[in-house]
Amino acid sequence: MVSSIIRNQSPVGLTGKLENIEGSLPKDGITLPKTPLFGTDGIRGRVGDLLSAPLALQVGFWTGVVLRTYASNPGPIILGQDSRNSSDMLAMALSAGLTAAGLEVWYLGLCPTPCVAYLTNTTNAVGGVMISASHNPPEDNGIKIFDAKGGKLSPGLQREIEAGIRGNISTADNVNNCGRHYSRPELISDYADSLKQPFQSNHFQGMKIVLDVAWGASVGLALSVFKSMGAEVICLHNKADGDRINVDCGSTHLQVLQGAVREHGADLGFAFDGDADRVLAVDNQGREVNGDYLLFLWGNSLKQKQQLPDNLIVSTVMANLGFERAWKQLGGKFIRTAVGDQYVQAEMRKTGGMLGGEQSGHILCRHYGITGDGLLTALHLAALVQESGMSLADMIDGSFQTYPQLLQNVRVEDRNQRINWKKYQPLQDAIAAAEAAMGDTGRVLVRASGTEPVIRVMVEAELADVASYWTHELVSVVQQHLT
CATH class of the missing domain: 3.40.120.10 (Alpha-D-Glucose-1,6-Bisphosphate, subunit A, domain 3)
Structure with missing residues (x-):
């Protein structure tokens, strides 16, 4: 009934x-x-x-x-x-x-x-x-x-x-x-064809690229897309494996990819997460290239082509100060949102922004896609390297210097404590002390993760020892009062 x-x-x-x-x-x-x-x-x-x-x-x-x-x-x-x-x-x-x-x-x-x-x-x-x-x-x-x-x-x-x-x-x-x-x-296959559509069939001819697909959702697909565009591809963890997805591999564990790029003399490497909506890169020297650099390089290319309205990049509170200041020195506009690609996406819709993303590798470019897409981002970064005639290492060295930024996760199993962390006065006092001590030479970000049972503590400062000191202090307070 x-x-x-x-x-x-x-x-x-x-x-x-x-x-x-x-x-x-x-x-x-x-x-x-x-x-x-x-x-x-x-x-x-x-x-x-x-x-x-x-x-x-x-x-x-x-x-x-x-x-x-x-x-x-x-x-x-x-x-x-x-x-x-x-x-x-x-x-x-x-x-x-x-x-x-x-x-x-x-x-x-x-x-x-x-x-x-x-x-x-x-x-x-x-x-x-x-x-x-x-x-x-x-x-x-x-x-x-x-x-x-x-x-x-x-x-x-x-x-x-x-x-x-x-x-x-x-x-x-x-x-x-x-x-x-x-x-x-x-x-x-319709999705795969859409990724390749902006490029010529052999766009990556002569390039050697290492992919780490993390035993996850891009297994098979990432390899076939890059190979179909002419690249020589070394693919790591390229099997669907539910026991090993993201385990010591992918975008959260770059060590294996870094070693493979150096071992094979590759032009660059890409590491995807388990569902391939984010990507981090490794340059030809084996150095990590995070989302801040991906946004800067792609943004600068779009800016030079006059395809970036208001020269705007939308990122989050996690974006490095070095990235923000370098982009503004180029005449760019920079807006920060809360952490989460949904907030970046919402701000882009509100402002008409065409490029945005997160340091973690969620990158959104509305010229080519509607959501964060690791494969799409990897293809476009590889194209930027190929078209520039430069190595990715040289491109990175010519972009900006990051401020020392330390991020530490503190596991807090109690969900109510994570959500209500701002109510704990000793932690608020410690944050205020750190911000007063650093002034405009650094910043503090404490937040509850929306995806894991952790409180994230981030401190960024011009001097590494200052960032290290205040990270240790804040983590100690979180451990004392919330765990």
Whole structure:
């Protein structure tokens, strides 16, 4: 029997459009935290703890309900995953929930997160869902949801989905208008073709490039794309392996890539994270090239071509002061946001910015893509090196000098303590003391991670020993009062 939704308690953000959505699903087996489910990049946590098949079923159902409600003519929903052992389980549970809500599911299987965003935007899809915990360890997983344009789902719609999951909107007992599940891995080639479209077929002829795909979502795809454009490619960790994804490899562990670039005499190397929405580079000397340098080099190229409105780069509070000051010296404009590519993306939409990203390697260039994309960024950086006639090391040496910047993570298991860290006065006093001591020669950033159970402490200063001293002091206070 089907009946309309009955409101128990109207949550913030509901507009009344959910009144006549049909259906329900049982909520047995779900333990929900008191804090919000959605963080800075979807729902993320330990599998078997926060993430489970019953929860994924509910997330799928209520995602389908909400997306259908706001679509004038609901199309399919795109579903992809990374290589984690838990991703298959979550994919099947999500698909069950989505089809229970009446949506047709186009299941891609293993693919990068930007592939889901791209196909969501270029088809008549009502939205997209990616199963991945990005750079997190194998035992974690996550659910990222995209709107019909391939952008991160708005906070308002996230609240509506969570309201359904938490029972703030109740439904009847049964569903009778189910959708269908279709396997559509052939669509991934459309995404690959879009990456190569701006370049000639042999654009990288004569280049030797090392790729570290981290046993993750870009397995096979990254190698084939670079090889098809003429590069000689050495590919590391190029197998889908749910036990080893991100373990001592990829964008969070560059040592293996750095050694391989030096060993093979490569022009450069790229390291992707588990879902390939971020990338870090290694120059021909084996040195790390982070997102600040990627943004500076790409931004300068676009600026010279007069393709960068207001000469604006959007980055986050983590961006190095050396990068910001060098860009402004070139006549550029620089805006910082909170950490998280969704905040960068939102600021770019607000200001009309075409280039933005994070130090961690999430880079967004609206000339070519709609979301952070590690493969896209790697291709364009390789093209900049090829077209410049210079080595990447020379390009980096001619750009800017970074301020010493130390970042240390302190594990804080209690989620309430992480979210409410600003209420601990001893920590606020320590931050104030550090800021007063450094003045305009440095800065402090303390924040709770939106993707991991840690408090991140970052200190940046003109002098390395000053940064080291205050990092140690602040970490000690966090450990004393929050762990």
